[in-house]
Amino acid sequence: MRRHSEAGASCRAALGIAAGMILLWGGTACAATIAITVSDLAFEPAVVEARVGDVIEWRNADFVGHTATDRSGQWDVALPEGKSGSIPMTAPGVMSYFCRFHPQMTGIIRVKPKL
Ligand SMILES: [Cu+2]
Structure with a gap:
């Protein structure tokens, strides 16, 4: 059970990083x-x-x-x-x-x- 919840936490962190990267990418994509x-x-x-x-x-x-x-x-x-x-x-x-x-x-x- 403990192992399972740790996996969930790291998954959420990865999602947060991914969202940040999308924001950064979107910012630079504005200049075309x-x-x-x-x-x-x-x-x-x-x-x-x-x-x-x-x-x-x-x-x-x-x-x-x-x-x-x-x-x-x-x-x-x-x-x-x-x-x-x-x-x-x-x-x-x-x-x-x-x-x-x-x-x-x-x-x-x-x-x-x-x-
Ligand atoms: Cu000409």
């Missing part, structure tokens, strides 16, 4: 990398949702260079052919961006506050 593919002269997806702390990463799959350039002038990410570029989202809001070489290429990032 949101990938946008750049191909055929377009951002795909053209509209993305992010949270403050997330990183937006553009992957240029075209054989020409592009940029991801914020219309309000806050950031300008060079995307040479076959390369990636990224920036962290630091404030909530709606950002509209385009490619300086091909102004018809446009995208929108909606950034929500941190959870």
